[in-house]
Amino acid sequence: MAFLEFTRLDERSVIEYVKGVAALSSVLKLEDDGDAAEKLTVKEIGDGNLNFVFLVANSAHSLIVKQSLPYIRCIGESWPLTKDRAYFEAMALEEQGRITPNHVPQLYHFDPTMSLIAMRYLPPPHIILRKGLIAGIQYPLLARHIAHFMANTLFFTSLLFHSTLDHKRQVAKFCGNAALCKHTEQVVFSDPYQISQYNHWTSPYLDPDAEALRHDNLLKLEIALLKSKFSEQAQALIHGDLHTSSVMVTPESTQVIDPEFAFYGPMGYDIGAFLGNLMLAFFAQDGLVDQPHDRKAYKEWILETIEDTWNLFYKNFVALWNEHRNGDGEAYLPAVYNNPEVQLLAQKRYMTQLFHDSLGFGAAKMIRRIVGVAHVEDFESITDAVKRASSERKALNLAKMILKDRTNFQGIDQVVSAIRQF
Amino acid sequence: MAFLEFTRLDERSVIEYVKGVAALSSVLKLEDDGDAAEKLTVKEIGDGNLNFVFLVANSAHSLIVKQSLPYIRCIGESWPLTKDRAYFEAMALEEQGRITPNHVPQLYHFDPTMSLIAMRYLPPPHIILRKGLIAGIQYPLLARHIAHFMANTLFFTSLLFHSTLDHKRQVAKFCGNAALCKHTEQVVFSDPYQISQYNHWTSPYLDPDAEALRHDNLLKLEIALLKSKFSEQAQALIHGDLHTSSVMVTPESTQVIDPEFAFYGPMGYDIGAFLGNLMLAFFAQDGLVDQPHDRKAYKEWILETIEDTWNLFYKNFVALWNEHRNGDGEAYLPAVYNNPEVQLLAQKRYMTQLFHDSLGFGAAKMIRRIVGVAHVEDFESITDAVKRASSERKALNLAKMILKDRTNFQGIDQVVSAIRQF
Structure with a gap:
């Protein structure tokens, strides 16, 4: 038919x-x-x-x-x-x-x-990662697989690998996905900071927190910077919605699905989405407690996964850069950047910028999941509203701090230390 | 036919x-x-x-x-x-x-x-601005006109005015001009920092200066950042080649021609091109001396024009922003940024970033005109090679300093003070 x-x-x-x-x-x-x-x-x-x-x-x-x-x-x-x-x-x-x-x-x-x-249908035992995180299941290969996915998809669609002609051709093609970009701009970078009919939160507990966002000028300045990057920087083909419900897992397999928001945007948006959603999962654990000791160990595993994901991403990405440094990529031409010292400095600066972008976008994604239109099951499945609000507030406060102070973080270990303090 | x-x-x-x-x-x-x-x-x-x-x-x-x-x-x-x-x-x-x-x-x-x-043919007495600058002619309306051109063309094609859908549609259209973008990337951001058959300079006088560029790691790091912005940031429809030969003038009229390099790029590239070419004209004056007193006054006029161009651009651009703040532009939604305090902070940060971008791109444009493929008549018309090299070296040294230290400049007056010291 x-x-x-x-x-x-x-x-x-x-x-x-x-x-x-x-x-x-x-x-x-x-x-x-x-x-x-x-x-x-x-x-x-x-x-x-x-x-x-x-x-x-x-x-x-x-x-x-x-x-x-x-x-x-x-x-x-x-x-x-x-x-x-x-x-x-x-x-x-x-x-x-x-x-x-x-x-x-x-x-x-x-x-x-x-x-x-x-x-292809991903057969059982594949489940949505978010559900696995709620169930307290450890995925020993998750960080390695996601780091591989992100490093490869981002590197091979960036100007570190692309020629300018290829890059702009691809950018133009994905500009057509503007309606979904506009949707993201609204729900991630605008609505949480204004009154919107779609916003909701664990009321009345988080009413003052939600209102505070709308009056936090410094936070709004930082969000504006990130929104500009999201709207203007065609750095690589990003998935555009890489949260923990866009990943299906078994202990051996990690599959990334649902790239309908894909376009040429800032790499940090994907990395941040994944890390930010792991942080949400971390803060939800206290409300999901079934066997206290297991959840404590599980929270440690989430923190390790956050740390490993960034560190392995860094390692993979720089390895790809080194491997393809004499290729078609036009960002760092070998004849200009071929001495080890400047290459090292250039990579360090690039990766530091990417790290800070990732933290900023990750924090923005956390905030929108607590006070915006679309929430996460990690928190929604906490039936006790007081407990849920308590977990959400910790996540929200961490996210606000990261968004404002992201450039002060030198490495992911410092972020993990900060998470422990909330 | x-x-x-x-x-x-x-x-x-x-x-x-x-x-x-x-x-x-x-x-x-x-x-x-x-x-x-x-x-x-x-x-x-x-x-x-x-x-x-x-x-x-x-x-x-x-x-x-x-x-x-x-x-x-x-x-x-x-x-x-x-x-x-x-x-x-x-x-x-x-x-x-x-x-x-x-x-x-x-x-x-x-x-x-x-x-x-x-x-349309621009009839006499219209001449190419660069030729007017070489002849020592003052154009009292130049700064005002160019500031108007830049503020309007950049503002009305940015996300301060555009909706996301309009913006991405336009970005896609101009992505087709990739070959000319690639050309700019090569001649402005790459060739001056590597050995290239097309590079030339006032030899042998500037031989060590040209070589020093190829070994200046900090400079190369800064150029990489600017090249990334040029290649990735679709901020507004820029002219793409706004030097003083792309402008035709009379004392009453200022006309911008030759936008064949136009694409959606960083605004600072246009502003920097114009300011940087005025700086080149300034440093060329000592080699073009005919009547010493006139040239001294003329150099002052060029410095005033540099200062007025940026200040009037700033004023016009912010006025357009204020005028259209409730329009379709999606960068700073009124419901989020509608209080005077955050609006002021946002504009200040935006304009400071744009100022530093402009200085960086302007400096890059100066460097490429001294050691790259295409030189400027301002210097080329200095027949005495020693004098020419001396003027060029001053311009080059200023440009290197600005490129490295651009974020330390708080205002255009500080840049003018720096120019006087070279």
């Missing part, structure tokens, strides 16, 4: 859709086995804020169909959002999958008319 | 071209007067580095035809350069002309096949 115009799929029509697309029938081996089509099951498994996600499977094979609607799922038609985002998600999945195939699910199909992508 | 494919025009064929294009015949009133076509004269008046420029006129009317060739005119076919630059020049002339019609010549016609634009 072909769809000649955009049609919202449901659990029945998605089967017809899959049967009608050769690339998908082939993944499910529908041609090879007459019964396979009859035995297809469908389950809507989207738990995100924006889209519908169908798992289509028979006993042997499976795939995911994800459809974007012209509005934000969790708000409704009153908050429209371009369904073109499926196009950018497809392009980003392809590009990031090419760069780090081990950490991105394979894209099978993109249908612009239907605003739909189909990709 | 129609040209179906790119053909390099000469003084004869340009007449046929003009006759064949209704928009141009009409400017020259060829239809109204049978003799007008017969009386057309053509003169090639291009003195730039890149293009051919024809003045086409009869006794009553005139226009300029400018054609881009697929290489750099002053180097030859060995340095290819896309002739698509005519398209970007046409788009920028149109946009800047819409914003500041009093300071941009009217665009009559653009022909993508022929890489050609036609525009």
Whole structure:
């Protein structure tokens, strides 16, 4: 069955859709086995804020169909959002999958008319990382995998690797994702600092905290700087929404999904999103206590993961830089920067700037999850409002401090020390 | 006569071209007067580095035809350069002309096949500003006019005025001018700091100075930062080549021409180009002495013009910001930044950053004009090599100091004081 115009799929029509697309029938081996089509099951498994996600499977094979609607799922038609985002998600999945195939699910199909992508289903025991963090599960390879994903996707799409011509061509392509950039600008960099119908928080406990944000001039100055970077700096192809619900994990596997916000922006936005969401998970633990000793050890593991993620990212990123320093990248030409001393100074300065950007963006992401439109399950699953507010306030106060003082941090170990003090 | 494919025009064929294009015949009133076509004269008046420029006129009317060739005119076919630059020049002339019609010549016609634009001829006594500076002519309205041009073209194409959607649409359009951006990256930010076949300088006098640049690690670190901004920061539609040969003047009129390098880049690149070229003119005066007292007064006038240009730019730009603070611009939303205190702080920080960017880019532009591929007539017209080298060295040393210490300058008056000490 072909769809000649955009049609919202449901659990029945998605089967017809899959049967009608050769690339998908082939993944499910529908041609090879007459019964396979009859035995297809469908389950809507989207738990995100924006889209519908169908798992289509028979006993042997499976795939995911994800459809974007012209509005934000969790708000409704009153908050429209371009369904073109499926196009950018497809392009980003392809590009990031090419760069780090081990950490991105394979894209099978993109249908612009239907605003739909189909990709590999990540089978159990894969779960959303955020749920694993709430459950208190340790993922020993998480820091290493995410550091690999970030270092590679960011390095290979930056001017450290790209020629200017390639870079600007790619930047132009992703400029079309402006509606989603605008959405981020509003929900991350604006709404938490103004009165907005969509803002909410653990009331009445955090009422004074939310109000204080709207009167904190120094904080608002820092947010303006970060917003400018987000809006103007085409540094690399960023995922654009790299929180802990955009990562699926098992103890052995780490897969980054949902890059529909992808565009050429500041690298620190991705790194900060991930680190900031780990910090939220850390502060949520006290409200999630089931077996006190386990959670204490678990909090230590989260702190280690924060530290390892940045340190491994740093190591991987600089290794890629050294490896490709004689390539097409036009930021630091070998004939100008080829002596070890200036190379070292240049890398140190670059990485320090990136570290401070990451801290700033990470802090901004923490704040918006406490007083903005979209909250995190880490806190939302704390049923006792007093406990939840207490955890949230600690996270909020840390984030405010980091946002204002980020350039005073010399290394991630100092950040971890600061986290312990809240 | 129609040209179906790119053909390099000469003084004869340009007449046929003009006759064949209704928009141009009409400017020259060829239809109204049978003799007008017969009386057309053509003169090639291009003195730039890149293009051919024809003045086409009869006794009553005139226009300029400018054609881009697929290489750099002053180097030859060995340095290819896309002739698509005519398209970007046409788009920028149109946009800047819409914003500041009093300071941009009217665009009559653009022909993508022929890489050609036609525009209003700026009649005598208009001359290239650089030639006026060499001749020691004062232009009492220059600072005011250029400050107006820069403040308006930069403000109205920035996120202080644009919505995100408009901004990214425009950024994408001008990403196509990547070849010219790449050219700038090479000649401004790379070649002066490496051995390049195109570099030259007043040898042997400046040999040690040129070599010192290639070993100055701190300078190279600063240049890398500026190059990153130039390559990554889509802050506003910049002219991209706003030196004193891109400005035509009379005592009453100031016209900005040649925006073929236009793209969405850092505002400071335009401001710095203009200020840096005034500084070059200042240091050239000692080698151009004819009547000592006049040149002394003239140097003072140049310093005043530097100071007035920045101060008037600052004033105009902030006035535009205040005037449009409740508009579509998404950088500083009124509901977040509407109290006078935070507005003032935000503007001060924004303008300080812009000032330091401008100083850095201005210094980089000075350096490249002394040791890079394209020099300035201000110095080149000093026939005595010793005098020329002496002026150039002062300019170079000032530029190095500014590039390294730019963030220590609090205001343009301090820069003027520094200039006096070299």
